[in-house]
Amino acid sequence: MENTTELGFNRTGAQSSPLSVHSMQIYADEQSPHAAPTSDGMPDGKAIASVRSLYVAEAERVGSVPMPGTVTGAFNTVLSHLRGRNPEVLVDKLGERLAFERTGVRLYQALIDKATVLGGLETLPFTIADLQKIRGEELEHMHIVASALDSLGADPTAQTPSADVSAVASMGVMQVLTDPRTTIAHGLEAILMAELTDSDSWNLLVALTEQAGQDTLLPDFRRAMQNENAHLLKVRGWLRSVVLGEGA
């Protein structure tokens, strides 16, 4: 397959059938929610809002944070530092980072697989070794977080609520990477979304760890945060290079 965006017989737009536009607009109007438009011309959405409100009010939460199997000294430190707030927030966010880093390994492996094939067709702004290095760092970060959970007596294999939610949010990223039709630019665009989240999330986790008094975890966490900031800059630069043709 060609690793480029091509002109072709795309008939998804209205320009491909101008005579049908009027009947399509009538159909769309007929299918719209029958709500009075607001002052900005948008449907007010009251019907769907009332249904959502009902579900939100009645819904249970997305799982729970398991209590540590063993309450360690480190966990007692969390309890004392986060007094008055939920100490499980740290376990929840650690579980989230662990799951995200594990997914990060798989994302980069998918990009490596794609680049191994498509790299033979055109010059890429990175080498396979560049991607393997980042993949290795994502794996290292996962182990760092697993060790941190161990030190708190928490179970690194548990799926915490935030881990669950972040996995749902990033499902599309993996789908883009593993779709055989997508280009390197598509893959980089998707990974950029993951790296933007990763970079911000490590910054937040470092702040939470400081609050929780877990000073022994901070050196590894700060190193992971710096790695993630570097990943973000690299992926952003590669995407720019592919789209703008810089350095090609």
Ligand SMILES: [Fe+2]
């Ligand atoms: Fe990363």
